[in-house]
Amino acid sequence: MHPLDLAVIISYLALITFVGIKLSSKVKNAHDFFLAGRSLTWWVIGLSIIGTNIDTNSYVGASGNAYNVGIAQANFEWIGAIPAMIIASLIFIPLYWRAGVYSIPEYLGLRYNQGVRVVAALIASVFAVFALGVAMWALALTLETYLGWPIWVGILVSGTVVGLYSIAGGLAAVAITDSIQVSIMFLCGIIIVGIGISDAGGFSAFATTLTQDNPTHLQAYLPADDEGFPWPGVILGLGFVLSPAYWIGSQAILQRTLGARTQWDASASMMFAALAKTFIPLLVVFPGILALVMKADIDYPDMALPWVIKNVLPPGISGLMFVAIIAALQSSIDSGVNSTSLMITRDIRHVLMKNHNPANDLKVGRYLTLILLLSSMCIAPFIGDLGGIFTFLQTILSLFQGPMLALLLLGAMTQRATPMAGLWTLVTGVLVSAILLIMLEWNLLYVAFVSFCYSMVTLWTVSGFTEKLSDEKLATLTYRPWSRT
Amino acid sequence: MIDLPVAWANYISMGIFIFLGGLVWIVPKKAILAGQPETDRWRDLRIWAMVLIGLQLTIYWIFS
Known part of the structure; x- marks a missing residue:
């Protein structure tokens, strides 16, 4: 590694740690720790949302997929995100923010019942522990690939740096370090695009070279009979169900919007993130795509990004790009530990432990952040062996997406949905998903769409003959902007 | 639907964005500004949404 690259990496780690610890003096209670004392501005939250959203899979995996399928991979960022983000910004985020909740499970608990709250928090928390382990493993693997550090050194250093600022500074430290990390990512992205297109002789030459051997690589969609991303599945499953379920229901994403200083900042942050x-x-x-145009000599598609960093970027900038990858991973880990710690502290502990003391939330939250971080560090070296379990958990999580989206949509947009219908829909909706996915072996995208349709119909129907919440409660928990104007 | 050419996926995506563009204007301005000064026109998030939708329409038109 070039000394200039090493200097860039060390400067970055020092800056992130300093900023995070500096912010720790502002944390006085759980409200400061989990919601940054509701002090965050729209652009900080917006960048933090993007930092939380981009992980290793986005960087290495998406580049590898793009090498194979071309621009169609970008649907995850466009039709698979933007419509849901606009709806989240204008409808759901104002609702959550006004309800004064700390988490999405807490909203579900208020709108339906505490059972739904605990189930939602529990599933998300168990999945998060393994997802954190995967992210930590990927981070250590990246450090091993580029710096030659043994895996255990990479885990120890990464865990310590993330731990220092996320345990000390809470959500404020996480959000502000995320925004620095995302700025670095974009700087590197712009440099790669500039150098890549320039080396190829301009955009027209770039596009011509690409489509000569790969005629479909500049098409946004793949045919309906494509096994991985059939276009009807992308639009119906990803665009209509998985993407809205993520952007209006993911605690890690939405927690920073709940820490906004005003309702407008909360909404604007998601719109800025969409941009x-x-x-x-x-x-x-x-x-x-650049690796393909430059005819990179690589053994498998996931090597596309490392090849570009090594062969296209000059010293100093390649160090910065390496920092961008570390940053992507760190921002996912810090957000994951903070949001999971919140869900266990409040959504599980507050409901299941009747004699809990809310004054201890800050202390419990910090201990849990440490425990979650240590757990992910312990799991990380064995993640290869646990791959089957992780895939199983991902499948379990996907079973909940359709029913959960139906609960959030009808719960927020109508006064009809009742607590009993919510619980019934969640249980039977997951069963329907399980039958379609595991027994009938449908494509996940189609399972998501069908289970969502089933859940909407069930929730609507069962709500017709079960008892609804009082009008007073519904006034703050449903979206009724016209009644306030 | 499965027999439709791939280009139709782009047209459907563009249709979704145009429909969303119309829906955005149903949300009252007061609900969006939520106490912010009404004179600050740049704070109207419906205009931000229009910019985003315009970008998406351009993208799906170019890559069709």
Whole structure:
């Protein structure tokens, strides 16, 4: 590694740690720790949302997929994100923010019942522990590949740096370090695009070279009979169900919007994140396509990004790009530990432990952050052996997406949905998903769509003959902007 | 639907964005500004949404 690259990496780690610890003096209670004392501005939250959203899979995996399928990979950032982000910004985020909740499970608990709250928090928390382990493993693997550090050194250093600022500074430290990390990612993305297109002789030459051997690589969609991303599945499953379920229901994503200083800042942050998201393919898709245009000598598609870093970028900038990958991973880990710690502290502990003391939330939250971080560090070296379990958990999580989206949509947009119908829909909706996915072996995208349709119909129907919440409660928990104007 | 050419996926995506563009204007301005000064026109998030939708329409038109 070039000394200039090493200097860039060390400076970055020092800056992130300093900023995070500096912010720790502002944390006085759980409200400060989990919601940054509701002090965050729209652009900080917006960048933090993007930092949380981009992980290793986005960087290495998406570049590899783009090498194979071309621009169609970008649908995850466009039709698979933007409509849901606009709806989240204008409807759901104002609702959550006004309800004064700390988490999405807490909203579900108020709108339906505490059973739904605990189930939602429990599933998300168990999955998060393994997802954190995967992210930690990927981070250590990246450090091993580029710096030659043994895996255990990489885990120890990464865990310590993330732990220092996320345990000390809470959500404020996480959000502000995320925004620095995302700025670095975009800077690197712009540089790669500039150098890549310039080396190829301009955009027209770039496009001509690409489509000569790969005629479909500049088409946004793949045919309906494609096994991985059939276009009807992408629009119906990803665009209509998985994407809205993520952008209006993911605690890690939405927690920073709940920490906004005003309702407008909360809404604007998601709209700003959507603007940034539009250009994410420059960071995560373009390197894969560039490797193809430059006829990279690689053994498998996931090597596309490392090849670009090594062969296209000059010293100093390649160090910065390496920092961008570390940053992507760190921002996912810090957000994951903070949001999971919140769900266990409040959504599980507050409901299941009747004699809990809310004054201890800050202390419990910090201990849990440490425990979650240590757990992910312990799991990380064995993640290869646990791959089957992780895939199983991913499948379990996907079973909940359709029913959960139906609960959030009808719960927020109508006064009809009742607590009993919510619980019934969640249980039977997951069963329907399980039958379609495991027994009938449908494509996940189609399972998501059908289970969502089933859940909407069930929730609507069962609500017709079960008892609803009082009008007073519904006034703050449903979206009724016209009644306030 | 499965027999439709791939280009139709782009047209459907563009249709979704145009429909969303119309829906956005149903949300009252007061609900969006939520106490912010009404004179600050740049704070109207419906205009931000229009910019985003315009970008998406351009993208799906170019890559059709």
